[in-house]
Amino acid sequence: MEKTLLINRPEYLERLLGFKDKQLIKIVTGIRRCGKSTLFELYQQELVKQGVSPEQIQSINLEDPVYRDLLVWGSLYDYTNARLIPGKKNYIFIDEIQNVSDFQKAADGLFIKKNVDLYLTGSNSRIQSGEWATLLSGRFVEIHMFPLSFKEYVSAYPKVASNDEKFGDYINFSSFPQILHFMESDSSNEKMRIISRQYLEGIYSTVILKDVAEGNKIKELGRLERLAGFMASVIGSEISIKKISDTMTSDGIKILPLTIESYLNAFRDSYILYRADRYDVKGKQLLKTLNKYYLVDMGIRRLLLGEKPVDSGHILENIVYLELLRRGYKVYVGKVGEKEVDFVAEGINGTEYYQVAQTVRGQETLERELASLKAINDHNPKFLLTRDYDPAVSHNGIRQLNVLEWLLG
Secondary structure (H helix, E strand, O other): OOOOOOOOOOHHHHHHHHOOOOEEEEEEEEEOOOEEEEHHHHHHHHHHHHHOOHEEEEEEEOHHHHHHHHHHHHHHHHHHHHHHOOOOEEEEEOHHHOOOOOOHHHHHHHHHHOEEEEEEOOOOHHHHHHHHHHHHHOOOEEEEEEOOHHHHHHOOOOOOOHHHHHHHHHHHHHOOOOHHHHHHOOOHHHHHHHHHHHHHHHHHHHHHHHHHHHOOOOOOOOHHHHHHHHHHHHOOOEOHHHHHHHHHHHHHOOOHHHHHHHHHHHHHHHHOOEEEEEEEOOOOOEEEEEOOOOOOOOHHHHHHHOOOOOOHHHHHHHHHHHHHHOOOOEEEEEEEEEEEEEEEEEEEEEEEEEEOOOOOOOHHHHHHHHHHHHHOEEEEEEEEOOOOOOOOOEOEEEEEHHHHHHHOO
16 A cells, blocks of 8 residues: 555544544545545544553554455454453544445444444445444444645645645645655656546546445446546536436437436445535525536546646636535535525534635626625625635625635635
């Protein structure tokens, strides 16, 4: 396995520490290589700082062939149980638990032990559904993890550069943590483009072949990959499953709506794709048609689409969407009469509205972007995020902010 760069992930680490020794199974989910194993390593270092002895910590990565004999739940349980230190709290970390058959039985057996604090990771959503949720309902907490936020990326960026330059690399090369390990002070853009492409090809192939195709018994890999490429080209666009089917069929790839729906669900289960449902702001209800989809990483988008002209507005929208999810919001696409607001973000402190644009320097463009926010009559916070470097300004209560400063805030 490649050497991993230990980038501090303070928000995730604080959340894990907040659940330390609580009678809950802690599950960290997210796409492969987003940093789950590194988070566990950082957490284990913190435990040692707090006085926990290394003997009280068990760490098992089920992707490592050395643990190939533990892929049956009974073997995993016996192995970990035999290494428990009596009379002390034991901290057990198991990476990629979904690789174990009937894994919920091993987790349940360890969970009921009073001297065990159990932490798991998984790369697809089987650990949130079915038998797992039935057996452990109310006994686990999920911490969903993404690749690096722009703030985390900047904190570990190895070269002297402006935030605009760093943002360009963030979009072009990838937000996966390992990319920064490949980046050196003298690394050229062309060198990084080749390295990042090779690295992302490995992640993408594993997700598509193992998590999506193998995990869902999908044999039509050609159609699956063509759908992945199509979805990368329409991020941030309102689209229906029927329209996807019609468009792909017209391009010579006949694929039924039900098949597309099952493939999209598989993409979402493996955390490579996210769906934002539409929400009627005035009617206060979810709408069933014309959702939007967003990719987990812009480097994967470039991998799928090559060097085609980029839609910078939709890329920016994608990044803002993921950042809102990172910050703990439930995020919807807003409908206000005939107008659309990019995001309705519901959090523990209420609802916020966001409009995202590359630039609003022209008055006509500014008015167009403000129109949907102005159409909302409630008093919840409203934001217009752009790449413009203008002083923060308020348009009758709508705050206009530079999006990079917002991402770093």
